[in-house]
Every structure is written in C-alpha cells, then in structure tokens.
Amino acid sequence: MGTQPKHTMLAAQRNPRRNLAEELISRGVRMTHQRRILVDLIQRADRHLDVLTLWRRARSRDSTLNKVTVYRTLSLLKKHGLVDELDLMHLEGEKHFYEARTTRDHLHLACLKCGAIMEFESSLFEKLKGQIERERRFSIQVVRMEAGGICAACRG
C-alpha cells in the first residue's frame, strides 16, 4: 500500500453540483482571493483531498496562502454543509479527507490491503436513512458510512 490512497472517479464528478463559490456568495459569505482558489480546487478535485494536499495545490496558485486558511475555509464549508469530512478508515493516520457534497449520498469502501478508496451509491442506503428518519423521528443532517475490508482486486 502506497503513501497516498488510490481513488476511483469521485461521485462529485459524476453528479456535479452548482458552483461552490456562487453557493457561498448567495449565503452572504465574503468571497476572498484565498477562498476562491480553495473552493475551486475542492470542486475540481480528482480525488478526496487532505489538508496538506489541498494546501500544496493552493500554494501553487498563491504561494502566500497559509495552511490555517485552509483549515478555516474547510470549517466554513462544513458549517454550510457544502463539504463532507471523511476518515477513510484512518488508513493514513488521523487526518481527514474532504469532498464537495453531492445531491445523492454515497458511502466509502477502503481496502485495508492496497489502500484503494471506492464510492458506493445505493437505494438501500437511501431507504435506511428514510427508516431512521421515520422510526426515530431523527432529522438527518449529515451521514457518514465507511467500510474497511478487502477489495475485489486484492481478493483476486
């Protein structure tokens, strides 16, 4: 297993959502130079990004952009429900990964052998959420489901 997890195409690319920057502006958030860069990178991301990777990419557009700003921007996006925070089964320590929230929830499969990360959408997942909302009268705002195991490729 490599130092970075392998990621298949993201749900965020299959089910694009409307512009994150516009979304923030429409909520009265001040759109700074730094936020524009970060939000654009998150939106176009080819895989789940951790803070360090996002920071490195952002610095190639503005070398003065501070890591603290990355943390603060991610907090802001989380607060507005525009990104989801993932653990990816702590395959690489305690750090978090981020992805733009899509219209339909999906769950993450993390191969404990090769480190591959896969996404999975299912109507059963939607039904399960519905069951929780009904039977417990629990209004779901954010869901996180991750499974660790061995992927098809590693099983051979």
Added chain:
Amino acid sequence: MGTQPKHTMLAAQRNPRRNLAEELISRGVRMTHQRRILVDLIQRADRHLDVLTLWRRARSRDSTLNKVTVYRTLSLLKKHGLVDELDLMHLEGEKHFYEARTTRDHLHLACLKCGAIMEFESSLFEKLKGQIERERRFSIQVVRMEAGGICAACRG
C-alpha cells in the same frame, strides 16, 4: 448540550458477547493485570467510553495504570476486531469512543443539538452490507455508520 454525550443503553448490553479476556487468551495474548482491568471495564461499560474516561475508571482499580497502556490495549483490541472505534460525529472534538463489538452491527445517531447518542439496528443495514459484498466483491471487515442531526426530543 453537556460536556459528556448522553447515551442510551448500549447494544453491547442487549447482545452480550463472550468474555473479552477469554477471547484474548484464546488468541495467545498475554493477560496482564492492566489488560484484565481495562477489558473488564470495556465489557461492562454503560456507555461509549473515551480514553480519558476509561483511564479514570481503570485508575480507581490500579492507580499506577498509565494512559499509554489504555491506548496500547485499545489498539490491541482493535487489531483483533474486538472493539469498534467511533467518532460520534466529533461532537466533542477529535477524540474517539470505543465499544465492545457485538454480534450484529449497528449504527450511531448523534443529536447535534443536545448531544444524545442513539444506536440503531436494521435489517436494511445488513442488506446494504450484503449488496456491497456481492456487487463489489468487497469483503467487509469493519463498518462505521454515523448520522448527525436533530433527535425526536429536540424537534419536540
């Protein structure tokens, strides 16, 4: 919301599993005084325990028991698949919570308003896992599902 989350009765109490200490011994693990205390506390726990709480309880039985030993014992139990590690939606910062693994998986609901933690078992959850195993040929070893939202009591 208080400083500690409120927990309803644990699935581990409804569906007891066989003795954790025995389980470890049968796997050839050396059963130390410290491990016996910790494993017993985890087994009898009335709620999801974080490291500090577990440490405090353990010290009341052996005041010299070090926090590092708590971390190492939890790692050991995790490695053997005997406990599950939970985030509980980071309601209280980045720390983790632990529970003895039960025969049937369940998911956790965390109320973002009052901090209540609820457990939920469902055949839909089992079906969803089955679908993943079949359609992706992914062999699940550990699953974590958590939902954040507003509980029935807080909705009124």
Added chain:
DNA sequence: ATTCTTATTGCAAGTGAGTTGCAACATGGA
C-alpha cells in the same frame, strides 16, 4: 516452586493535526 525468555508496562519526550489571539489587510456596501 524456580528460572528464564520475552512481551508488556511506565515514564518522558516527541509527533502531528488542528486551533487561537492578534495585528495587518482586503472585501464589498455606502
């Protein structure tokens, strides 16, 4: 019961993700 090998513990120091206080700065409305 005693010895002996080896895993485990306690301690202290370290790591690394994430946070905070604050002065300088930039956004966007007036």
Added chain:
DNA sequence: TCCATGTTGCAACTCACTTGCAATAAGAAT
C-alpha cells in the same frame, strides 16, 4: 473612494496519540 467589519498570516499553543527505552511481570519450561 471611504469605511466598517470580516478575513488573513503568523506564531504560539492545545490535545490526542505515539515512541524509545529501561524496568518489570507473564507464563512456559524445568
């Protein structure tokens, strides 16, 4: 263009968790 206020960068900090190592204790062998 001005100005009030939100945002940034910096440095220092917090907090959960890990690691190196010498002392200790489990439990198998005798």
